Structure formats: C-alpha cells, structure tokens
Amino acid sequence: MQRTQLSLAVLAAVAAFTLAGCGEEKKPAPVVAAPPAAPAPVVVKLGHVGPLTGGIAHLGKDNENGARLAVDEANAKGLKLGGKSVKLELLTEDDQADPKVGTTVAQKLVDAKVAGVVGHLNSGVTIPASSIYKQAGIPMISGSATNPQLTEQGFNNVFRVVGRDDQQGPAIASYLQSEVKPKTVAVIDDATAYGEGLANEVEKTLKAAGVKVLPREKGSDKTADFKAILTKIKGKKPDAVFYGGMDATGGPLLKQGRELGIKAVFAFGDGACTDKMKELAGDAAEGLLCSQAGLPVQAANKQFLDAYKAKFKIDPILYAPFTYDAANLLIEAMKKADSADPAKYLPELAKSSYDGASGHIEFDAKGDRKDAEMTIFTMKGGKIEPIAIIKGGKTTKFEDFIKAAAPAAPAAPAAEAPKAAAEPAKPAEPAKK
Amino acid sequence: MDIFLQQIINGLTLGSVYAIVALGYTMVYGIIQLINFAHGELVMLGAMVAFSVIGALAGTSLPPVLIVLAGVLAAVPACMLVGFAMERIAYRPLRNAPRLAPLITAIGISIILQHVALLVWSRSPLAFPQIIPLVRYYIGGAIITGVQIAIILTSVLMMAALTLLVYRTKLGIAMRATSQNPQVAGLMGIDINRVISFTFIVGAGLAAVAGVMVGTYYGIAHYSMGSLLGMKAFSAAVLGGIGNLAGAMLGGILLGIVEALGAGYIGDLTNNVFGSNYQDVFAFIVLIAVLVFRPSGLLGERVGDRA
Amino acid sequence: MNIFANPRAKWVGFTLIAIALAGLPFALASAGTAWVRIANLAILFVFLSLGLNIVVGFAGLLDLGYIAFYAVGAYVYALLASPHFNLHLPFWVILPIGALVACLFGVLLGAPTLKLRGDYLAIVTLGFGEIVRIFLNNLSQPVNITNGPQGISRIDPFSFGSFSFSQSETILGVDVSGPIKYYYMLLALLLLAIVVNLRLQHSRIGRAWEAIREDEIAARAMGIDTTRIKLLAFAMGASFGGIAGGMFSAIQGFISPESFVLVESIMVLSMVVLGGMGNVWGVVLGAVLLSFVPELLRYTVEPLQKSLFGRSIIEPEVIRMLLFGLALVLMMLYRPAGLLPSAVRKRELSKPEDGAE
Structure with missing residues (x-):
C-alpha cells in the first residue's frame, strides 16, 4: 500500500513538472511570431468551434469550412492592421456538441489568445461557452445557434448572424x-x-x-x-x-x-x-x-457558393454562409478599428453594417441580427x-x-x-x- | 381500429429488427455468458457496407431486389469477418478474467469500429438510394409496405433457420453442450474455441442482415446508428430471457409493439400529461416490471447464481 | 494492508503528494487555464468514480445508469441557485440537499432491483439512467420544472459572501483565476471523500459489502441483512454522484439533459474498471488517466501529424477516439483486473479459475 502511495506521489509530481515544462515550451511560441526579423506578418488568431465528431459532425465541418473560406480569402487579399501586415490563422476546435467539452475548448481558445471566435454550432453548447468568452472579453459570433437565451444573457461580446427561433x-x-x-x-x-x-x-x-x-x-x-x-x-x-x-x-x-x-x-x-x-x-x-x-444561399451570393465549391469540392450544406459572414464581420470590424485587440474592435463589431453571403447584416442592442x-x-x-x-x-x-x-x-x-x-x-x- | 392495426404493423416491423439483433446478443450470451456490447456496431457496419454496394449498383439496370441481395451478400461476410476478429482479439484472451473486463473491451471495440466507419464512410448521414419502389398493401384500412413484409418474413425465416441449426445439427449440439458446461464439452471432444468462434460469426451475420434491413427501411445509415439500436435489442434479449433464442424473438417483437402502442396511446390515456416523449420510458418500465416479477426474463429458465 | 507499517515512508509520500497537488493548478495554468478546467472536471470524475466504486467495486452490483445521480445532483443545485425559480440558496446548503435527494433516488433504484443479479441488474440500471434523463428532458410540461431540453442557465457559482469562485482576483500578489479557486475547493472535498471511502472500506459495512460481492447467499447465512446493506451501497454511491453533480452545475453555469447521457455512465464505469475495482487508489488513478489522456491527445496528435506529414491526414479528434478505444482494449488484455487491482481481486486472480466466476 505504501508503495502505491509513493508511486502515486511521484506520478503526480512528475505530471505536474512535465505540464509546467510544457507550459514553458509553449510560451515562447507567440513571441517567435512577433519579432520584426523580416516584414514577417503578425499572426492574428481566430477561433472556430463546432462538433467535428458525433451525429451532426457534418454540419460542424460545414460551419468550419465557411469560416475557413473567409479567413483564407482575407489572407489572400492581404490585411493590414495598425500599419503592419497581418496573417490570420484559424484555430479550429471540436466541441463534440457536448456542453462540457464546449467550455473546455472555449477556455483553450481563450488561452491561445484568439482575437475572436466563430461558433459554436449548438445553442446548448454556445450558451455555457459564451460566459467564458465574456470573462475574457473576446467577441463571439455564432452562425447557427438560434436559441433566444443566448443573447438574452446580457453579454456585450455575444452576437449571432442567424435569426432567432x-x-x-x-x-x-x-x-x-x-x-x-x-x-x-x-x-x-x-x-x-x-x-x-x-x-x-x-x-x-x-x-x-x-x-x-x-x-x-x-x-x-x-x-x-x-x-x-x-x-x-x-x-x-x-x-x-x-x-x-x-x-x-x-x-x-x-x-x-x-x-x-x-x-x-x-x-x-x-x-x-x-x-x-x-x-x-x-x-x-x-x-x-x-x-x-436569412436570405437563401441561392439568391444572395453566387461568389460565395462558387468559392466554397472550388475550395472544398462540395456544396455548402446549411450554415456555412452564416459562419462565412461571421468570420468576415470579425475581420471587417478589425479593419475598421485598425486593430485586432478585442477591446478596440468590439465597438466596431457592434456597429457593423455589412453585406454578406446571407444578406445585409446589422446587430441590435442584444447582438441579434436586426430585421433578420x-x-x-x-x-x-x-x-x-x-x-x-x-x-x-x-x-x-x-x-x-x-x-x-x-x-x-x-x-x-x-x-x-x-x-x-x-x-x-x-x-x-x-x-x- | 385501422389506427390500432397500423400501430401493430409498425411495432411488428420494428420488433422484427430488434429481434434479429437481439438473437446475436442472446447466442453469444447463451454460450459464454458474455454481453457483446459491440454487437450494435456490427449492425452499423452491415448497413454501411450494404450502402456502398447498393450505391455502386443503383445506377445499373439490375432489378432492385437483386441489388439489395448483393448488398446483403457483401455485408454478411464483411461483418462475419469483423465478428470473428472481435472474438479472437478482444474476448478470447479474457475468458477467465473478471466479469467486467470483457465489457470494457467491448466498449473499446465499439469506439474503434465507430471511428473506423467514420473514416471510411464520412461523418454525414448516408442516404440509401431509394431504389425499391413503394408498394402499399391495405389490410383493414391499415397500410403495410412491401419492405415491411420483407423484413417480417426475413426475420421469421432467420429465426427458423437458427432454431434448426441449434437443435438439428451436430454443430448445434456442440453449441448447446458448450453452453451447458465448457469443460465437459471439451472433454467430449468438442473444439470449444471453434464453437465459440462460430457463434460469433453467426451472430455477426444476423447483425449484417439487420443492418441492411434498417438501412433500406429507413433509408439512412450513420456511423453512430449502432449504439441506440444495440441498446434496444439488448433490452429485448433480456426481456425475453437472455440466452434463449425464442426469448430473443419474443422480446424483440414485444418491445417493438410496446414502443409503438406506448407512443400511440399513452398520450390520449393520460390526457397528454405523458406523450410520445416518454416512448423510451414505457419500454424500460415494461422491461423493469417484467424483470422484477420474472428476474430472468419471460422465457429464461436459468436462474443461476451469477454475480 | 499494512498502511501504518512504516510511518516514515508514509509521511514522505503524503508530503510529496500534498506539494504536488498544491502546486498543480499553477503549473497547469502556465500551460493554459484550459488545463485547470480539465483538472477540475477530472476531480469531478474522480468523485463520480469513487461513488460508483462503492456500488460496483465494493458491493459488486453492476450499475450502468450511475450518471442519473449526477444529473439529479446537478438539477437540484441548478433549481435552487438560479433565476429559473428565482432561488439563490448558498452552496453549502444545496450540496447536502443534492446528496440527500440523490440518495433517495439511489434507494428508489435499489429497492425494486434487489432480487436482480449481474447482467439483468445492468440493463435495469441502464434503463433507470435513461428514464431519469428523459424525465429531465420532458418535465417542462405540464408544469415547467426542469425547463426541458432548453436547460437551465445562469446558475450561481460557489461563493462565500463577496468571495466568488468564478471571478479572477489577485490574492497575496498571485493571480488566481476562477478555475484555480474551484480546484482547491474541489480538492478539499475530494480528499474528504477519499478518507470517507477508505474508512468505509474497512468498516463493518465495507466488509459486509465485500461478503455480498463474493457470495450473497453465504453472506445472508452469516447474518448480514443483505437488503439493507445493498440499499445502503446504492444510497451511498448515489450521494457521491449528487455532490459531484452540484459542483458540476456551479462550475458550468448551464446544464441541460444532454450532459447526462448513457455514454457518460459508461465513461465512469470504464474509469472504475481501468483503475481497479474495489481499490480506492486504483479508481482515483483510473479517473485521472481517462480524464487527462483524451485531452493530452487532443493537444499532441495534430502537431505530431503536421511535423510528420506536413498536414493533418486524419483529423485529431478521430485519432483521439481511436487511441482511446485501443487503450481500453489493450488495458483489459494485459491488466484485466485494472491498473491497481484490489487485494481481494489479486488473490482471486492468482487462483486457477474454474469456469464461470
């Protein structure tokens, strides 16, 4: 029995130190991205979360594709914030459509210091995750969570581009x-x-x-x-x-x-x-x-449809135009504020007036889409x-x-x-x- | 009355599917007292393989029945192979291990099979090609479709074939002997390992057939479809008395009918306080009630001291 | 079982563990606060596994619906500390209530199933778990009690007066985030739970459970009131689940029935079995491993693939689940009695088995 205890103690200690070690290894990463050795672009991270495993995983992937398309397009066009050229990076996470996993991966994105989040897919996962983004002051836009409760919580960082139930x-x-x-x-x-x-x-x-x-x-x-x-x-x-x-x-x-x-x-x-x-x-x-x-995919934007099909070799399934718009809204607001700092571009995001793949988008005071x-x-x-x-x-x-x-x-x-x-x-x- | 008859038909069809899957659970349990929790995944694999074959042949001019048959012919050996491998790798080494060990490997195998299927067949729900024309027959105002008749008939046939196998062939005698007492059976010259392997193979074959049925009946297959179906079929097997062939059949059909009638009538009977939302609750309550009054199921005779 | 044989080694062990556990959240936080959250969920799972271990490990009653008690505890907390009924009781009042209600449910499940054994018990408990979930999902009508699938949001976090567990603040010059505060709270409760479990195992009741597990008829012949003792196992196990559920509610701030599905029950059972049924330390180890390994994989698999192949060929989520499944199978093949088998199991396994257990 004591052997067990001792080995447990050692195990715990080792685990703690390895983890601490991991932390140290990981820390330099953002610093490496920053130094102005060359005109190396500053990396701004955006997050996307949706279920990539489980029963509605195909919809999660569709959402992710929409956001990825927007990010890649913005990168191809070139983006300058605060005088520096910026490269966007999309971090994708799987919330397994499970609220518990949803909060964990939300925290993971917060730790990675993302500038904004597109997601999540399910209302039941988005609601608990939104309070974690709220604490970190990171704006999030859901392209598919339609449950009214999400924007009734009174969080100023929570938006959605899809109509409410x-x-x-x-x-x-x-x-x-x-x-x-x-x-x-x-x-x-x-x-x-x-x-x-x-x-x-x-x-x-x-x-x-x-x-x-x-x-x-x-x-x-x-x-x-x-x-x-x-x-x-x-x-x-x-x-x-x-x-x-x-x-x-x-x-x-x-x-x-x-x-x-x-x-x-x-x-x-x-x-x-x-x-x-x-x-x-x-x-x-x-x-x-x-x-x-929202407006029908067929009617609103053929550019989006063609670009999506060219990139992913399949048609968008359902919410991809919305997550595409959500990512674009974040990017547009950053451009307007000339900063990827959430505190600076959040007010611009709230004032958005944008013509996207799913029609014209403005937000009301709660963060819902106006006159959807x-x-x-x-x-x-x-x-x-x-x-x-x-x-x-x-x-x-x-x-x-x-x-x-x-x-x-x-x-x-x-x-x-x-x-x-x-x-x-x-x-x-x-x-x- | 036509509504009641319709509900019975609904229940019979659903129950037939449960019954075939339950047979797989019960055969394995009857022989080595093991709950093969990964059995539901075999049903899923059967549906997936059949989907690929039927999808490939759907464009050709072959008659639909032949195409479905080709799907079955491809799914059955594929599932048998997986069933065989499953027993060899995950269950045989654990035959004398604590009771819960094989249960955990079964869960592990379930996870593996599901995700391999996800890699092979994608994560989207797969829509079966709608090749079988919808044929409706009317019985006293109720509708029964050609596919439903095929499902009910197939399951009765499978049951009959299985009974013949177990009670009329040499191999069946070996199976029953092994289930009674493996040591003695071994002493009598029966190759126990072969018999057990064979049992898994037959069970997997049944699961494959069930998979094709479910796929063509509902027109949909999905990599996670096996677990719920497996759970229901397992309940059916226990309801009838696990380890008992006729019990599995009876349990399956009863469970199907209870679910259909529960969803159909409880709402009206309770003034809509309880409705179809409690469908699964009725199934489980019936199950619990049966078990409390007959702790080894409806037809289960062995009330042995198994911990 | 000579825990007290060598006091010095024991104290060295305890001190090491204490230091490691106390420093852990800060080490984790340097790798990301997400890891502290994962640690907190891991502690909840240890709690659940300890509870289930009483039923499965000590008393030998296979329970596949254990998550129902977790759900009951979570809903009791949510209903008594959220705007849903506009009740905001403090957590030290609610947690005991949650434990008590879960306890009642344990007896409710235990009473009709006393006669059942083994696999039949498994299916009934599985059914019970589903029934509880379905009721939670549907009790929004005719009277709205649980708010149905919409779940209950804005659940109060733990707080002592103005000290709230959800806020970050600086204590003695150290930044302490919400999850870190929860960590210490959970850890304290967990240590208490472990002590209770260890004491239980070697008490009169613990021995009675063991006797029932080994041979119920013999146990009854020895004068053990099997009915009462079995019910007690269900009730005690359930109350652990109830407390864990309450804590889950508070940490999450939002619960809905989809958090309490069958897969969760199976996960907890895997933890118990993987670690070693009946051995408190084994169960703790199993729960910690199964909580952390999937998360570690989440962090390591994709970078590894990228460095090997330059892109991710198979999505990390799928690999994670595949490896997880494989681990369960391999574990059972090579250490079927768990990582840290209980002494009794060890004895059993060293004896040649004869047929059915």
Missing part, C-alpha cells in the same frame, strides 16, 4: 397559416433545445392565429422510426405537420409519413431545410415547406427553391423580392438574380401535369 418560428408558421390555411396542425419536435424551441414558437404563432394545434409529439435526435407517432397523428387528420429538428431525422419522418398515406403539408425549420431531404425521403420530399433564417430576413422554401424537382421572403412580419413573393432588390443590390446578388428568378418558373410547368 422566435423570429423564424413565427415566419414559417404565419406562412403556413396564410398559404395552406390549415384547420388542424400537428407539431413534432426532436426533444433538443433547438427542435423544441422552434416548435414552441411555431405552436404559439399558430394558436394565436386560431389554428388548432394537436398535443405535441416528440422523437429524439437519433430517432429513425417515427411510424408510431405518425400513425397516431394520421388518426387526427391534420392539414399540416410541422417538425422541429434536423434533416437526419426529418428526412425519415417525411418518408414514413407519406408511406403511411398522410396527405398533410409537411413543414420544417432550417435544420431540415437542405437538399439532403430529397436524398433521405426520396419523392416524398417533393412539395415540403421549410424556412431558413426569413426565407420560405419548397422542394421542387429535388432541390429546395426559395418561394417567399418574410421580413418584419411582411411576406414578399421571392420573385418580387428579387425584382425589387435587383437594381439596388450589389454586383453579386444582381448577377444571380435573373437566374434564380428564372429557375422557379421552369419546374413549375412540369408540375402542372
């Missing part, structure tokens, strides 16, 4: 209500913070409009079999079904719903507003409605097509929106506009037969 929910709900005119709607969610949050907002809006909402049904973010729930719903004959959850569960849900012969309109939030729905649900996906927080546009999509010919834009409670048909925006919009959206406007017209004809 309580903006997106009402948008899709009011569209559903005005276009489909359902008498009864079934609402299902995946029992996650995201899915439930969005579903609650949809239910609230529908009830306020006098629509009958069936008692909530729930799956989970791993559920593959929704047949029991759908069968129960079928018995109540709703005119529309709303699902708050991701595409990986939304696709099978839709497929099984059609297999069971449910004729209702299926509507989804942004988590399931992807082309993947067609792959997962097959022909059943045709005609679904879904919403995205919401886009309603439908699935036509295997692709999701934007059909309407909702802004400040007003619904505009997508074609009208493009027409109105085209003369005034900057080069990129304008170039895309005729194409996007023309496209919905084409598949509309075969749909008639």
